[in-house]
Amino acid sequence: MTTDQARKYSRPSAFSGISLIVKRELLSYFGTRSGYVVASVTLLIAGLSFNTRAVGSSARYSRDVLSTFLYDTSGIVMAAAILISLRLIAEERKTGTIHLLMNSALSEGQIVLAKFLSAYFFLVILILLTAYMPALIFLRGRVSLGHIFTGYLGLLLLGAAVVAIGTFASSLSRSQVIAAVFTTVITALLVLMWVLAKVVDPPLKEVVTNMALHNIHFRTFQQGTLSLRDVAYYLSITGVFLYMARNAVEARRWTL
Amino acid sequence: MDAVNAGHRKWPSYSVFVGLILLYAGERIVVGADSVRYLFSGLGFLTILGSAVFRVTEMGKVGADRKPMLTLFTGATFGVMAAVVLYGATTFSEAGEGQNVLRVAIHVAWLLLLAVSLGGLVALEIAVFPVAGIDRYEDRKLRRFFERGVGTGLLVASAVVFNYITTREDKKIDFSFGREAVATDQTKGLIKEISKPVRVVLFFPTDSEVGDAVDQYIRSLDGLSSQLTIERTDQALAGKLASETGVSENGFIAVSHDKTHEKIKVGTEWDASRSRMKKLDSDFAKAVVKVTQSSKVAYFTVGHKERATDPASDDSRPPLRQLKKILANNQYEVKSLGLGDGLGQELPKDHAIIFIMGPEKPFLPEEIATLKAGLERGARLLIALEGEGEGDSMPELLSALGLSFDKTILANEKAHVRVTRTPADAAYIVSNKYSSHKSVTTLTRNSNQLFTAFGKSGSIEKLENEPPGVHAEVVISAMPGTFADQDGDYIFDKATEAQKTFGLAAVVTRTATAGADREGRAFVVSDADVFTDDFLRNEGNALLLADIAYWLADVKEPVIPKVTEEDVRIQHRKEDDVAWFYSTTLGVPALVLALGFFVAGRRRKR
Incomplete structure (x- = not known):
């Protein structure tokens, strides 16, 4: 066997394995009409909310317009993240292709990471496609570029957290509907933590308050403030749920 | 293949959770009444202790094949109990100077131990659950579940500690407009022209971020006129001055000439102060005009x-x-x-x-x-x-x-x-x-x-x-x-x-x-x-x-000083509104959809 042939038939590196899955998944989004339909519906909803709520009919400060737009878009991002992530692993299990993945050279962690990245990249594209709306504010208002970038960083981090939750939920069930319900319930619980925080005492109060997915941590991004606390929070949520998704996939391997 | 006999009892694990709930109720919910608190906390601790003692006794009765599984359950239960004991150490001992580091270390330790032990216990119960009806377990599988549970607990606890630290040591950068007030030429001109002594007192705590921003604004006017004097004080520490100027709390600027005083409310928290900061230059100029004109x-x-x-x-x-x-x-x-x-x-x-x-x-x-x-x-x-x-x-x-x-x-x-x-x-x-x-x-x-x-x-x-x-x-x-x-x-x-x-x-x-x-x-x-x-x-x-x-x-003097802000209101004009509406709600989504049909069509032809 020549060196070239040996290279051809050798086990793929983790990176190439992950990128193969990501490419395949992205192609399934963008190679068919469904991905574009999802993108255009998302943009349509974002556009309607931008016109009716953010810009509104009364004169508003540019910063408030941007802030309302980011607030509304965060809701759209969470909903999109839930819808995008529900099929990730659940579909593989339903169609039986999970066996192919499990028997590949990739570890459970790499499979989960690849699935997460593919959904996340699609979400990132959706989020970035909305960027022309805050850019429109420049036509008649004045807004800081830093505010826009910070707001979008918040959307990207929030999206990553919800996609990670979705990846975990998708790894628990073979039904996409159940996966979507799981993701919605976990996301809703985390979003509503600020309500729970009102009825618990310290020090648990601080813990619960800091677990609130949106009200506490996204608001700062929405207002144009970059906070180390909030970046750390979203990265922690993403990391914890991806680790749990990996464990869930691994547990399935033992029960295969 | 390693295997152990079935006959797993779930109640000791459930008791651990019940014990923890009782402990939480004793320590946090009924905290006012000592006797009730001790009753709940004591019951909670005894429940966990009972569970641990049962696991130890159980281990003595089973054969060698079940021991590895019971060792994991017993270890996790004792881990929870140790965490509770460590937590108790933080509530019963009064920390003196220099003991804070130890106290924080114990807090981190009980949290980590509790998360790791509970993670392991939950993972073991999940592993046992699907095969509870049959009489054999895979020991290796149980061990891996336990390891993953411990790992998850460790990760969650580490994430909590990490977030606690980043919250305490938080660093923020504000990129939005409307936070910093900037003195305009109009206001500077007004200050240069004042012919009567004007005293400006900033009532803010020393560590107030808003106070620092206001200070920065006012100091940019310092030196423009010999008639202007500026000082900053905490309202709580300057009772006489505060009552003279009619300021009853921090977060105010008092502008005075002789016995005429004007107050400008800014606040001490950014959320409430942001909109006021946008108008600060205008409000300050108005106050100066009012006390001098x-x-x-x-x-x-x-x-x-x-x-x-x-x-x-x-x-x-x-x-x-x-x-x-x-x-x-x-x-x-x-x-x-x-x-x-x-x-x-x-x-x-x-x-x-x-x-x-x-x-x-x-x-x-x-x-x-x-x-x-x-x-x-x-x-x-x-x-x-x-x-x-x-x-x-x-x-x-x-x-x-x-x-x-x-x-x-x-x-x-x-x-x-x-x-x-x-x-x-x-x-x-x-x-x-x-x-x-x-x-x-x-x-x-x-x-x-x-x-x-x-x-x-x-x-x-x-x-x-x-x-x-x-x-x-x-x-x-x-x-x-x-x-x-x-x-x-x-x-x-x-x-x-x-x-x-x-x-x-x-x-x-x-x-x-x-x-x-x-x-x-x-x-x-x-x-x-x-x-x-x-x-x-x-x-x-x-x-x-x-x-x-x-x-x-x-x-x-300017009659109404210009409201100085980088931000401006977006006014509505019909032609713009129509263009905005159609481009955002129809134009771009339609473009993306058309691209989708084009790409999908080309792929189908291939």
């Missing part, structure tokens, strides 16, 4: 059904309350001027500006004569005419000013404000076509951002032959596409209506006659709505008022 008098003519600052209940026309408030904020005393007050004889000598706001009844000949004579002796008039309703065109006075007024309502199908979202909105025209005259200087400088709104306005035209000594000049013109709506349908009709440049506001100067110490000035605007409450919310209208008052009253 002597009072001026603004007269409003009455007796001709004019727009009123405090309208009667049967007057449905938009009021001028906001105008009165702005004038009061700028040390203007507002008075009425009717026939009984001398309008038919001589204009009051102390007047700064005489306002004639949308009269609907004609002035008497002697009143017109008084106004004309006053103008020759240096009077300052602001005349707002009324196109709609019974508005009086004041032809005799206007001809003396070299102007004429046409009451036909102007309309513009594109350049208008959206108020009712009906075709009638075309009569709410806007314009940013300003001349370079001093009376509109701020608007001219910012004409790309600021426009003035008019509600059912008539039009002003300059007479070809001006009276001797009079010079008139149109300073605001209507936007292209504006037409005089002859048939009142708000739609441009080419056959009967014409689009041209209409005058919306004009200035008039009258050369001072013998014995007068200044020239007469008048500002004539084609619509009284321009200065009503709703319209003054538009920044362009508010700044028009400021510029006019500045020019008419001819004061060195």
